[in-house]
Amino acid sequence: MSAHFDLDDDFYANTFTEEDQAAFEAEPESPRKFLIAWALALFLGPIGAQRYYLGLIPTALTKTFLFGCAAVFVVLDNVNVSLLFMGVVTAWTIVDLFLLLSGTMRDQHEMRLTGFQKFAGPCAAITVMVLVGFLITALVMGTSSGVTDG
Numbered sequence: 001m002s003a004h005f006d007l008d009d010d011f012y013a014n015t016f017t018e019e020d021q022a023a024f025e026a027e028p029e030s031p032r033k034f035l036i037a038w039a040l041a042l043f044l045g046p047i048g049a050q051r052y053y054l055g056l057i058p059t060a061l062t063k064t065f066l067f068g069c070a071a072v073f074v075v076l077d078n079v080n081v082s083l084l085f086m087g088v089v090t091a092w093t094i095v096d097l098f099l100l101l102s103g104t105m106r107d108q109h110e111m112r113l114t115g116f117q118k119f120a121g122p123c124a125a126i127t128v129m130v131l132v133g134f135l136i137t138a139l140v141m142g143t144s145s146g147v148t149d150g
Contacts, residue, residue: 029113032054
């Protein structure tokens with residue numbers, strides 16, 4: 001028994017219409033660049049660098065404060081509390097990456113970032129590769145730390 005899928009069915013229809021595309025293109029563009037915001041989020045996201053760049057200062061300061069708390073608790077040798085703070089910062093950074101790559105994160109004036117349409121696809125692919133690389137590295141380090149000589 002073969003399955004029959006009707007690709008013209010409304011269930012599978014693309015909901016992004018030509019009117020939606022025209023409305024998106026009519027929105028004012030920010031002087032801020034998508035590619036710069038994405039790179040800052042990917043490599044300096046835990047300290048809130050992309051939020052500073054986009055002018056989102058209150059949330060950038062909050063993110064930097066949380067990262068600083070994690071660092072302070074490492075110095076104070078309270079690793080469990082530090083991991084709690086770093087977990088929050090890491091989750092927030094991943095959410096920020098998704099918001100950037102979906103075009104949802106805007107600058108302080110709610111303007112869309114310049115270059116989003118051109119670079120979103122390749123940046124999404126690179127983001128996935130980097131996150132998977134971090135995951136594999138963490139798994140290898142985690143399993144290697146339990147191995148002892150003798």
